[in-house]
Each structure stands twice: as structure tokens, then as C-alpha cells.
Amino acid sequence: MDKFLKMTAIVAPMDRSNVDTDAIIPKQFLKSIKRSGFGPNLFDEWRYEDVGEPDADNSGRPLRKEFVLNQPRYQGAKILLARENFGCGSSREHAPWALKDYGFDVVIAPSFADIFFNNCFKNGILPIVLDEAIVDALFNEVHAEEGYQLTVDLENTQIVKPDGEMVTFEVDSFRRHCLLNGLDDIGLTLQHEADIKAYEEKTKQTAPWLFAG
Amino acid sequence: MSAKTLYDKLWDAHVVRQEEDGTALIYIDRQLLHEVTSPQAFEGLRMANRKPWRIDTNLATPDHNVPTTDLTGGVASIEDAVSRIQVETLGMNTREFGITEFAMGDVRQGIVHVVGPEEGATLPGMTVVCGDSHTATHGALGALAHGIGTSEVEHVLATQCLIQKKMKNMLVKVDGKLQPGVGPKDVVLAIIGEIGTAGGNGHAIEFGGQVFRDMSVEGRMTVCNMAIEAGARVGLVAVDEKTIDYVEGRPFAPNADQWEAAKQAWQDLKSDDNAVFDKVVEIDGSKIEPQVSWGTSPEMVLDVNGTVPNPAKESDPVKAGGIERALEYMGLKADMSVKDIPVDFVFIGSCTNSRIEDFRAAAEVLKGKKVSDKVEQALAVPGSGLVKLQAEKEGLDKIFTEAGFEWRNPGCSMCLAMNADKLPTGKHCASTSNRNFEGRQGAGGRTHLVSPEMAAAAAVAGHFVDVRDYL
Ligand code: SF4
Numbered sequence: 001m002d003k004f005l006k007m008t009a010i011v012a013p014m015d016r017s018n019v020d021t022d023a024i025i026p027k028q029f030l031k032s033i034k035r036s037g038f039g040p041n042l043f044d045e046w047r048y049e050d051v052g053e054p055d056a057d058n059s060g061r062p063l064r065k066e067f068v069l070n071q072p073r074y075q076g077a078k079i080l081l082a083r084e085n086f087g088c089g090s091s092r093e094h095a096p097w098a099l100k101d102y103g104f105d106v107v108i109a110p111s112f113a114d115i116f117f118n119n120c121f122k123n124g125i126l127p128i129v130l131d132e133a134i135v136d137a138l139f140n141e142v143h144a145e146e147g148y149q150l151t152v153d154l155e156n157t158q159i160v161k162p163d164g165e166m167v168t169f170e171v172d173s174f175r176r177h178c179l180l181n182g183l184d185d186i187g188l189t190l191q192h193e194a195d196i197k198a199y200e201e202k203t204k205q206t207a208p209w210l211f212a213g
Numbered sequence: 214m215s216a217k218t219l220y221d222k223l224w225d226a227h228v229v230r231q232e233e234d235g236t237a238l239i240y241i242d243r244q245l246l247h248e249v250t251s252p253q254a255f256e257g258l259r260m261a262n263r264k265p266w267r268i269d270t271n272l273a274t275p276d277h278n279v280p281t282t283d284l285t286g287g288v289a290s291i292e293d294a295v296s297r298i299q300v301e302t303l304g305m306n307t308r309e310f311g312i313t314e315f316a317m318g319d320v321r322q323g324i325v326h327v328v329g330p331e332e333g334a335t336l337p338g339m340t341v342v343c344g345d346s347h348t349a350t351h352g353a354l355g356a357l358a359h360g361i362g363t364s365e366v367e368h369v370l371a372t373q374c375l376i377q378k379k380m381k382n383m384l385v386k387v388d389g390k391l392q393p394g395v396g397p398k399d400v401v402l403a404i405i406g407e408i409g410t411a412g413g414n415g416h417a418i419e420f421g422g423q424v425f426r427d428m429s430v431e432g433r434m435t436v437c438n439m440a441i442e443a444g445a446r447v448g449l450v451a452v453d454e455k456t457i458d459y460v461e462g463r464p465f466a467p468n469a470d471q472w473e474a475a476k477q478a479w480q481d482l483k484s485d486d487n488a489v490f491d492k493v494v495e496i497d498g499s500k501i502e503p504q505v506s507w508g509t510s511p512e513m514v515l516d517v518n519g520t521v522p523n524p525a526k527e528s529d530p531v532k533a534g535g536i537e538r539a540l541e542y543m544g545l546k547a548d549m550s551v552k553d554i555p556v557d558f559v560f561i562g563s564c565t566n567s568r569i570e571d572f573r574a575a576a577e578v579l580k581g582k583k584v585s586d587k588v589e590q591a592l593a594v595p596g597s598g599l600v601k602l603q604a605e606k607e608g609l610d611k612i613f614t615e616a617g618f619e620w621r622n623p624g625c626s627m628c629l630a631m632n633a634d635k636l637p638t639g640k641h642c643a644s645t646s647n648r649n650f651e652g653r654q655g656a657g658g659r660t661h662l663v664s665p666e667m668a669a670a671a672a673v674a675g676h677f678v679d680v681r682d683y684l
Contacts, residue, residue: 026652031296033302035256035257115346115362185376186371189368196238207478
């Protein structure tokens with residue numbers, strides 16, 4: 001996984017609450033057995049006039065011009081600004097894969113659905129929870145100013161606005177450590193092999209039926 | 214020692230390592246695998262040259278993409294090439310790593326959340342995971358069960374553990390006695406209507422109270438299944454005699470030598486009397502009416518005798534906007550009565566309601582009746598090959614087919630329409646599944662979540678009706 005340190009990028013506003021994973025990446029794309037290539041189908045139903053198909057060429061499809069990611073001013077956005085309960089619905093990791101593949105490294109919202117929140121970290125996306133009032137203000141500023149950019153500094157857990165104003169955010173220290181160092185969870189866990197084996201030995205005594213296979 | 218909730222006990226029993234910052238390494242006793250969320254996990258394992266930590270804890274079955282029509286052609290008969298490749302990939306991966314798979318054509322194949330408990334593969338006291346959010350289902354047996362993402366599927370395959378933070382404890386207590394015609398699905402829909410789709414975020418929900426003590430184990434599965442629609446990854450019901458009777462004798466259950474010890478260990482799988490929950494919600498079970506969802510989120514649910522909300526009467530503009538959007542998508546008018554919503558399709562199935570008791574309940578309503586001419590298609594899709602077999606033994610399939618239902622083979626089917634069973638644009642479906650999101654059952658389709666009994670009654674009437682008038 002790439003290291004996540006500090007980035008500055010255009011912010012795209014997704015002004016809806018309860019954006020679910022079916023909206024982020026519609027189910028027909030879950031049929032892929034790959035991890036990559038989902039970006040062109042991010043928000044497929046909202047983004048295109050027609051219905052998308054997996055493994056098809058998306059370049060010639062009719063776009064819904066009013067949809068936020070289709071507006072010229074938000075091209076190149078790497079930060080998604082969202083409303084409450086973003087990412088609700090299924091556990092599909094295709095949702096963060098699609099966001100990442102499209103180019104989003106950060107999602108800011110007042111709240112996230114749990115599974116989606118966890119899946120983000122595992123795929124190098126930083127989900128940031130901010131107060132509703134701050135998120136509101138950000139929406140206003142993004143709408144008001146074309147080319148609005150934020151700087152997200154994970155090292156110092158700070159967001160810097162164009163006018164220099166700073167907003168601090170909280171992030172789990174373990175997740176922060178993994179993102180900053182580009183660490184892979186499995187490698188980390190396997191460092192504790194002895195603990196896992198000790199747990200198994202103990203459980204074989206107390207609940208042998210769990211080891212009957 | 215301080216009093217513990219059931220969730221606390223299950224958690225404590227599975228901590229391999231506790232870090233100072235609150236994260237813990239949790240041991241996983243069972244992983245269920247299906248074709249959609251596992252290919253990238255196996256690919257990751259191979260890429261990193263890793264082997265599964267324990268093969269015997271994993272159990273696989275294809276469900277999302279399998280056709281529910283004729284299965285005799287096996288995997289090759291799946292017309293959609295992408296679907297076929299996923300199902301084939303599951304077979305290749307399980308063979309390569311030596312993992313047990315109930316493949317297409319095996320009578321034990323079915324929806325992973327129906328198959329797990331049916332086989333005794335999910336047991337009280339276990340930690341159970343699956344790359345699917347409805348894994349909460351297995352909590353009905355007093356197991357700590359939740360959905361995980363594909364990276365975590367790979368993590369469990371490679372290490373038998375998960376990196377987790379403990380959730381908070383929430384108790385949803387439903388006391389009283391349910392009215393006749395009101396079942397587990399109505400209970401859980403009413404709960405979601407009450408607490409909202411984010412009501413359980415960050416919490417493990419234990420369902421307690423008289424209603425759940427009286428409920429069958431299969432009914433508890435229906436309730437726990439939809440904990441995720443209430444925002445909670447985990448749903449739980451305490452272990453009692455019913456749980457133990459349910460488990461006894463199932464293929465993966467403890468063998469005779471270990472049965473008594475296991476039973477003994479499971480006695481303690483309930484919250485201590487004075488255990489403290491971070492959040493408690495109490496609902497009077499006797500007041501719950503048959504439920505019908507009207508909108509595009511499971512919390513948009515109403516009593517069958519209710520009327521569809523009017524955005525003009527909503528003071529919060531965000532909520533009013535949400536209602537307006539849902540009304541438009543669903544093709545409904547504000548203030549119309551639920552009973553005037555037409556039903557074009559009926560789907561009885563999904564991991565929420567495709568067990569034998571669900572088909573018995575629906576058959577009770579359908580017996581001797583016919584599906585309305587207004588209904589274009591009515592599907593009955595058992596959750597597993599064994600459920601199907603049992604239903605046929607009891608002659609239930611006849612009741613369904615004589616009424617005008619199609620009696621299908623097991624799979625997820627029209628719950629999410631990854632296979633060929635799709636709800637056409639603009640059509641209303643009385644569905645026993647769990648999600649009514651836009652496009653969930655097919656692009657532009659309009660889903661109404663109901664119980665099996667309510668779906669059967671709607672099929673007969675051609676619109677929603679109060680099933681109590683049909684009993
Ligand atoms: S039946 Fe529906 S909810 Fe259940 S596992 Fe299948 S697709 Fe998911």
C-alpha cells in the first residue's frame with residue numbers, strides 16, 4: 001500500500017445523506033474478480049444516462065451533465081465531501097476500490113457507516129469525520145468558490161482551508177500509523193504468530209469441538 | 214467480577230491480543246465464503262505467497278450469481294459470462310486451497326446465511342465472519358457474527374484473526390406478546406422504523422425480551438439478519454433451550470463425545486442480569502402491526518393500515534427532500550393508503566426469509582388461493598437445497614405452484630438480482646428480502662419489504678392487504 005502523508009486537492013461535494021454502497025458502485029460491477037478498474041463506474045447510475053455493464057467501454061456513454069463529478073469545475077478532485085451516514089448498505093469493498101480507482105484519497109463526512117469506514121483504511125483512503133456544522137460550512141465554501149482545494153495533513157491530523165484556517169480531525173492511532181507507513185494488516189498480524197498459536201492451544205482445552213475438523 | 218453482556222462475553226473469549234489503544238486481535242472460529250467477495254481475497258493470498266492458517270474453519274457455497282431455474286447444466290449453464298466466471302473461480306480457489314465447498318448441484322448449496330446454521334457450521338459461542346453484511350444472521354444462535362470486507366476475508370484466511378475494536382452494547386427489548394399474523398419480519402421492520410438505519414451504528418445489538426424468548430430460532434435469524442439495516446454489524450440473541458435443540462444433530466455440530474461439554478459451555482451465553490448497556494430501546498411487542506416499507510430505505514416503513522408520508526408535513530427540509538425523492542422513485546403519492554399500492558411482482562426468498570418456517574407461513578396464507586391476475590410474476594426461492602427438499606416433502610411446493618407461484622432452486626435470486634431474476638423498471642415488488650434501496654432488485658425496480666405472510670397475501674390480492682384478514 002502507498003504511504004499517505006499530506007495532499008492538497010480539489011474537493012467534490014456530494015450533497016446527499018445516506019449515500020449507500022449500491023449507489024457508489026452498482027451491483028452489476030461486483031461480478032468482477034479483479035480489484036481494479038472500478039473507477040469509471042463509480043456512482044454509475046447517477047453519472048450516466050444509460051445503464052452500465054461490467055467490462056464495457058465507458059468512454060462513449062451519455063453523461064448526466066448536472067451530476068457533480070461530471071461538472072468541469074470538479075475534475076481532478078481527490079477529496080469527496082459528503083453528508084451523514086456515507087457508505088451505508090452492503091459490505092462490498094468494491095465501494096472504496098471504486099472511489100480509490102477514480103482518484104479519491106479522502107472522504108469527509110459528519111458520519112460513516114461502520115463497515116465502509118473500516119474498508120476505506122484498508123484501501124488507502126482516509127475517511128474523516130467532522131462536526132456537522134464544519135461540514136456544512138465546507139459545503140458552502142466549495143459551492144461558492146470554483147477550484148476550491150483543501151490540504152489534508154495526516155501526520156498532524158489537520159485540514160488546511162484555502163484561507164489558511166485549520167481544522168483538526170481525529171483518527172485512530174493504529175489506522176494512522178498503518179496509513180502513514182503503508183503497512184499491510186496481514187503482515188502485521190503474522191508478527192503475532194506465537195500469540196495466535198497460544199490462543200489455539202488454550203481453546204483446544206476449553207472448547208475442543210471448535211477444532212474437530 | 215463486573216456483570217457482562219452477551220457481547221462482552223463473546224468478545225472476551227476471543228481476544229488473542231489486546232493493544233493499548235483499544236484495538237485487539239480477535240480469533241475467528243468460522244469463515245463462510247461465497248463467490249462475490251472472495252476472489253480478490255484468494256488472489257491476494259496467492260500474490261503474497263501465503264497459505265490459509267486453518268483450512269477446516271472455512272466453508273464455501275455460491276449463492277449470489279447462481280441461476281434459480283434449471284441447475285442440471287451445472288456452472289456451465291450460467292449464461293452471463295461474468296457470473297459464470299465468479300462461480301467457477303470459487304470452485305477453483307476452494308479446490309486449490311482444500312476448502313469444503315457446497316457447489317452448484319450439491320443439495321446442501323444455498324444462501325450462505327441459510328447454509329451455515331442449517332449445517333451446524335455456525336454454533337453458539339463462535340465468532341463467525343463472512344464477506345457479506347448479513348452475516349449478522351448467525352447471531353441468532355448466540356454467535357458473534359458480522360460481515361467483513363474482502364481485505365478482511367483475506368486476513369482471516371491468512372491469520373485466522375481479525376484486527377478489531379470493540380463495539381458498544383445496545384439492547385433492543387421487545388416485551389409483550391405479538392398479535393396473530395405479526396411475525397419476526399414485522400418486529401425487525403418496526404424496530405428499524407423506530408430507531409432508523411443509523412440507530413445501531415457502532416453497536417452490537419442484543420435482541421431481548423419476551424418476544425424473542427417466544428420466537429423460534431429461525432425467527433431470531435430473520436431479526437438478527439436485519440440488524441445491519443439498523444446500522445449494527447452485529448445482532449445477538451441469548452442462547453436458550455431452543456438454540457441448543459436447534460443445533461443438536463446437525464452435521465457440523467459437536468459430536469456425541471463433546472456434546473455435553475459444549476452444551477455446558479453454552480449455558481452462560483446470555484447477558485448477566487445487571488449488565489449495563491450503552492443504549493437501550495424498549496418496544497411494546499403487542500402494538501406491532503404488519504409492516505410494509507414504502508420508500509427507498511428500510512427505515513421508510515409503515516403499518517399496513519397506514520398512509521404514505523407527505524413531505525409538506527415534514528418540517529426538516531433534508532427529511533422532506535428525502536421523502537420527496539423516495540416518493541418519486543417509488544411512484545407513490547403523498548398520503549395515499551398503503552393498501553392502495555399495487556403489487557406487480559412477489560418475491561419470497563433471501564437470507565431474511567427463505568427458511569422452512571417462512572415457506573410454511575406463506576403457504577398457510579396461499580392454501581387454496583390463486584395469485585391475482587394483476588401480478589406478473591411470483592417467485593418462491595428456498596434458501597438452500599435442503600430447505601427446498603424439506604418443503605417438497607411437506608407438499609408446500611404444490612401449494613405455491615397451484616396458487617401460481619414459480620417454485621425455484623436455491624440462491625439469492627431477486628434479493629439483489631445478480632442472477633437472471635430481475636425486477637423490471639417501475640414495477641412494484643412485495644419482497645421478503647432486506648433492502649429496498651434504489652435499483653436493488655433490478656434497475657428502476659420498486660421494492661416493498663414485507664413478511665412472507667404479507668407477501669403471500671399481497672400476491673393473492675394484487676395490492677397490499679392486512680394479512681390478518683386472510684387468516
Ligand atoms: S439473499 Fe440477499 S442479502 Fe442475503 S446474502 Fe444473498 S444477496 Fe445478500
